[in-house]
Amino acid sequence: xxRLEHGQVRTPAFVPLATRxxxxxxxxxxxxxxxxxxxxxxxxxxxxxxxxxxIESFGGLHEFMRxxxxxxxxxxxxxxxxxxxxxxxxEIKGRGRSGRSDGAIVSIEEDGVRxxxxxxxxxxxxxxxxSMQVQAALRSDIALAFxxxxxxxxxxxxxxxxxxxxxxxxxxxxxxxxxxxxxxxxVYGIVQGGVEHDLRLASSQAVVQSGCDxxxxxxxxxRDKHQMHEVVAWTTAxxxxxxxxxxxxxxxxxxxDDLIVGVELGIDTFDCAMxxxxxxxxxxxxxxxxARWRVDLVKSRWRGCSExxxxxxxxxxxxxxxxxxxxxxxxxxxxxxxxxxLTEHNLGFIARLMADLRLAINTGxxxxxxxxxxxxxxxxxxxxxxxLDK
Amino acid sequence: xxRLEHGQVRTPAFVPLATRxxxxxxxxxxxxxxxxxxxxxxxxxxxxxxxxxxIESFGGLHEFMRxxxxxxxxxxxxxxxxxxxxxxxxEIKGRGRSGRSDGAIVSIEEDGVRxxxxxxxxxxxxxxxxSMQVQAALRSDIALAFxxxxxxxxxxxxxxxxxxxxxxxxxxxxxxxxxxxxxxxxVYGIVQGGVEHDLRLASSQAVVQSGCDxxxxxxxxxRDKHQMHEVVAWTTAxxxxxxxxxxxxxxxxxxxDDLIVGVELGIDTFDCAMxxxxxxxxxxxxxxxxARWRVDLVKSRWRGCSExxxxxxxxxxxxxxxxxxxxxxxxxxxxxxxxxxLTEHNLGFIARLMADLRLAINTGxxxxxxxxxxxxxxxxxxxxxxxLDK
Numbered sequence: 001x002x003r004l005e006h007g008q009v010r011t012p013a014f015v016p017l018a019t020r021x022x023x024x025x026x027x028x029x030x031x032x033x034x035x036x037x038x039x040x041x042x043x044x045x046x047x048x049x050x051x052x053x054x055i056e057s058f059g060g061l062h063e064f065m066r067x068x069x070x071x072x073x074x075x076x077x078x079x080x081x082x083x084x085x086x087x088x089x090x091e092i093k094g095r096g097r098s099g100r101s102d103g104a105i106v107s108i109e110e111d112g113v114r115x116x117x118x119x120x121x122x123x124x125x126x127x128x129x130x131s132m133q134v135q136a137a138l139r140s141d142i143a144l145a146f147x148x149x150x151x152x153x154x155x156x157x158x159x160x161x162x163x164x165x166x167x168x169x170x171x172x173x174x175x176x177x178x179x180x181x182x183x184x185x186x187v188y189g190i191v192q193g194g195v196e197h198d199l200r201l202a203s204s205q206a207v208v209q210s211g212c213d214x215x216x217x218x219x220x221x222x223r224d225k226h227q228m229h230e231v232v233a234w235t236t237a238x239x240x241x242x243x244x245x246x247x248x249x250x251x252x253x254x255x256x257d258d259l260i261v262g263v264e265l266g267i268d269t270f271d272c273a274m275x276x277x278x279x280x281x282x283x284x285x286x287x288x289x290x291a292r293w294r295v296d297l298v299k300s301r302w303r304g305c306s307e308x309x310x311x312x313x314x315x316x317x318x319x320x321x322x323x324x325x326x327x328x329x330x331x332x333x334x335x336x337x338x339x340x341x342l343t344e345h346n347l348g349f350i351a352r353l354m355a356d357l358r359l360a361i362n363t364g365x366x367x368x369x370x371x372x373x374x375x376x377x378x379x380x381x382x383x384x385x386x387x388l389d390k
Numbered sequence: 391x392x393r394l395e396h397g398q399v400r401t402p403a404f405v406p407l408a409t410r411x412x413x414x415x416x417x418x419x420x421x422x423x424x425x426x427x428x429x430x431x432x433x434x435x436x437x438x439x440x441x442x443x444x445i446e447s448f449g450g451l452h453e454f455m456r457x458x459x460x461x462x463x464x465x466x467x468x469x470x471x472x473x474x475x476x477x478x479x480x481e482i483k484g485r486g487r488s489g490r491s492d493g494a495i496v497s498i499e500e501d502g503v504r505x506x507x508x509x510x511x512x513x514x515x516x517x518x519x520x521s522m523q524v525q526a527a528l529r530s531d532i533a534l535a536f537x538x539x540x541x542x543x544x545x546x547x548x549x550x551x552x553x554x555x556x557x558x559x560x561x562x563x564x565x566x567x568x569x570x571x572x573x574x575x576x577v578y579g580i581v582q583g584g585v586e587h588d589l590r591l592a593s594s595q596a597v598v599q600s601g602c603d604x605x606x607x608x609x610x611x612x613r614d615k616h617q618m619h620e621v622v623a624w625t626t627a628x629x630x631x632x633x634x635x636x637x638x639x640x641x642x643x644x645x646x647d648d649l650i651v652g653v654e655l656g657i658d659t660f661d662c663a664m665x666x667x668x669x670x671x672x673x674x675x676x677x678x679x680x681a682r683w684r685v686d687l688v689k690s691r692w693r694g695c696s697e698x699x700x701x702x703x704x705x706x707x708x709x710x711x712x713x714x715x716x717x718x719x720x721x722x723x724x725x726x727x728x729x730x731x732l733t734e735h736n737l738g739f740i741a742r743l744m745a746d747l748r749l750a751i752n753t754g755x756x757x758x759x760x761x762x763x764x765x766x767x768x769x770x771x772x773x774x775x776x777x778l779d780k
Contacts, residue, residue, distance in 0.1 A: 337412035
């Protein structure tokens, strides 16, 4: 359980993305109704538009977007560095904006990063203090320290130097926050170090020693799931040894099997574009490990299919009786209602998965429940209280 | 009050468009929550995709789209003839589908209309029997007879001949429906006659004499609002004289002042793309007659504005505290949540307007309430029962 300025978050929890101040296609009440207690806003995008001053004039991001519960904001580092490291395509794709120019890094210096906006090509600067200043204006419950997200193809030498700079940036973030940050805002440092065991341990130690409130795990987590789980395991083991009480966030990870492993490794919170982005591309989450928990409803085989999106699923979409055939039709026709219904289904699926894992931890049954979910059991989303009510 | 196969509809009522089997951006439960009791599905679009057989295999459009209350389907005539008469642009614009070719009329004959699909250029035929057959497959509560929607620029001679053909088509529709139509489905004939007084009266007589269950007013209603109100007044007066008990639908009309006039002239139901289409273009409905009840939230003057979309508005969007500044930001950013929130606001506004007019009729205060709404009073949406509860 995280106790934050705008409320409590039961953990482990998944945190849906409200990248630009809205969970795409949904209203905040829909997201709350699915059981979510926190969303993630994107410092980089919100800095460029509508800008921190405008959001601050509303009293912060909670007031602006009418989300009454906790918000975590990322530092902007991932987006800024993606532009230089060539990973920005995924960030940019799937947005409704036309006439935008591609963003680009102008220079990376000790002070921070100079870059061009993807919106209008204008030049901007972001360093540790800028990031904290923007996050202070957003008044998020959890701010993340500014870091360089080193790509998988970086050399060991580059990764080592970058990770050390990330630690210096963390110190500057905490200094700025001590002097100027909002009182209720907590700050998480970010462990980097690529796929190097010693660098991950050193980074864990440096971040713990900085005295930050919580710890996020970022950067390249490897070439495949096996390596990713290994890197997370090294890091969580070290964090557990050094600072067992401090909450841990795993950045950008949200595939079903990865969430299960993450919970087993002691991760408290996760964020990922996956469930909402897949929904907008017509993919529904289902308990089918062989298909990576996915079914592509755009495929012509679902034309006219009268099966539920997921049989027995208690989400508002399946409970209302929407079929694979209807969703297929809406998606093919480009009807926005299709994306919206699948977004609710996918977020509902993940919410129930996390609720099952939370309950399993509380009842001491995590190994059994994790194994069942990993093998394709449908998450039921029973909370401790509803279990106790029986 | 209309008593239909899938339930009752309190009248006068506005009927939101679910053109292609969904009220764009919303789920059926949202539309119900706003107080709507009927939606309109589009025979032409649903015939082309996903096709009547597919929808019939689900048990009809109600089951397919999970709308539990009455549905009215238009005949498809308006869309088919729009392609020939050059008005298809509005129909086509604002859709999410790419790669479509423009549709076109191949020929108009006594039997019906041959045309090319806007989806793939394939050739199709629609006549009175086709239209009724498709609407039978959709199992709508109210089917509209197949008609030619004559354009404003048609000659008197063309309009006269077309209107007579529409009457012959109505007879064929009713004959087909008597033999093959679903039992619970009611059929409305459509009065045409352009802006010609004598043709409108003759058409009203012909449609009443056909014995159809209800009567829709279609076709060109004139060059401006004054003429439109005049044409509707001629027609409703004649219908009131000939068949006072039969329900009347006014096709494609939904501007606020027109709804008020329509109710005063005894119209029972209205459908129009306006409130939902305006929402997707960033325009909110507000009680401001001087601005045609519209405020364009895309305009830069709303940047950072902390006012409600409409002060004191009880709709779910305004009640949740969303501001003009936030909506402006979402609309500019192309975030789908913006369109969705405005769709709810606009449909909420119209639902309250109609509720106020219904209550005014029941309490004998229609002249006073209509005058107040026309002058810019905010609709409150008080129902008879909530009034009586006081």
